[in-house]
Amino acid sequence: MTKKEFTRPSIENDTIESLSARLLDANSQLSEANRRLQELQRQRSEMLANISHDLRAPITAIRSAVDYLTSGQELTPEDRLSSLQLIDRRTGTLESLIEDMYYLFCVEDTSKELNRQSISASGFLEEYFYDALADSRYSRHTLRLDIDEAMAGTICIDIQKIVRVLDNLLGNAAKYAAEGTEILLKAVCPADEEHLAVSVLDHGKGIPQEALEHIFERTYTVSSARTPCSAAGSGLGLSIVKAIVERHGGTVSCESREGEGSCFTFTLPLTG
Ligand SMILES: Nc1ncnc2c1ncn2[C@@H]1O[C@H](COP(=O)(O)OP(=O)(O)O)[C@@H](O)[C@H]1O
Ligand SMILES: [Mg+2]
Structure with a gap:
């Protein structure tokens, strides 16, 4: 097995000024990477908040229509029909939201090849x-x-x-x-x-x-x-x-x- 040789960095060839300039450069690259990471984390939290909000609204509407239908009160056929239609519409909203979210996650998944x-x-x-x-x-x-x-x-x-x-x-x-x-x-x-x-x-x-x-x-x-x-x-x-x-x-x-x-x-x- 060959031994890896480590050499001391040669300070003679590098002036203190150029070393500190490189250090400053590395530091600013690190700050930039950190800023990008924070931005990605912010977008991720915002996206999760939006998804929860988007899912919650139709679910709340469906829940109240179901509560109304099962409340035991006398309902006219028209009332019953309009509640069922509301459930149908909001279920459609949920379906398209979930389909689109899943589609987006799949497209962004670079491990999945394009056809x-x-x-x-x-x-x-x-x-x-x-x-x-x-x-x-x-x-x-x-x-x-x-x-x-x-x-x-x-x-x-x-x-x-x-x-x-x-x-x-x-x-x-x-x-x-x-x-x-x-x-x-x-x-x-x-x-x-x-x-x-x-x-x-x-x-x-x-x-x-x-x-x-x-x-x-x-x-x-x-x-x-x-x-x-x-x-x-x-x-x-x-x-x-x-x-x-x-x-x-x-x-x-x-x-x-x-x-x-x-x-x-x-x-x-x-x-x-
Ligand atoms: N051609 C367009 N004319 C006017 N507004 C548009 C147009 N395309 C998109 N928008 C705006 O951009 C938003 C986002 O569009 P999109 O992502 O397709 O969502 P959606 O159409 O489901 O609301 C829309 O809600 C609308 O406000
Ligand atoms: Mg659209």
Whole structure:
């Protein structure tokens, strides 16, 4: 077995100044790592608090409806029906919340491989668009497709997951923009030619400027967006979009003006 030789650091070659500069540098890197750790811990606690809050609200509503139904008081058939309908709706909210949370945890788990396939970028988007045209979720809006004519690249993606990204973005556009307005699915190859940029534009109510930098955070709640009364949606849709896009090596951003509309853009690396 060979012995490892340890050598004394040579102070002669290093001036005291350069040693102390390196020490200061190491110290500031340590402080930065510590700050990041604290931020992650804060986000984690906030996320757990949000999850408990989100789960508690529908459960409380279901509990009171069950208490009402089993209270022994005389109930009209209408009362009974409306309590059962409330239980049905709130159970649906719980189901979609739990499904979305589980989906998000799975996407973020990097030990789970993506099911990637190489596919033509424009072919994939065209096929998605024609499916969306036939989808009743978007039938109250006018869908339009605009693909850069010069686009000829290939992307290597988990198709189901990128479809989920597009569904979430188109779903939001349809949810937050008035009936009859146009939703545009647009794709361009930026000048670097290394990425494809896909945008979903709507003419809806827009997003307040101060909320824009937070909407992708899993821990963030935009006003009443996560109350159980909001139309089916867990408030996790954009966190899922971000997690999927980032696992593909892309980025996602949003530009929006209140009262005018929003434009969500995500990028994907082109592989050929
Ligand atoms: N196209 C859009 N137009 C206006 N607001 C939007 C749009 N997309 C997202 N938002 C805002 O961002 C929030 C988070 O979106 P998301 O994560 O998809 O949750 P959800 O749609 O379930 O509320 C929404 O509650 C809404 O306030
Ligand atoms: Mg949504």
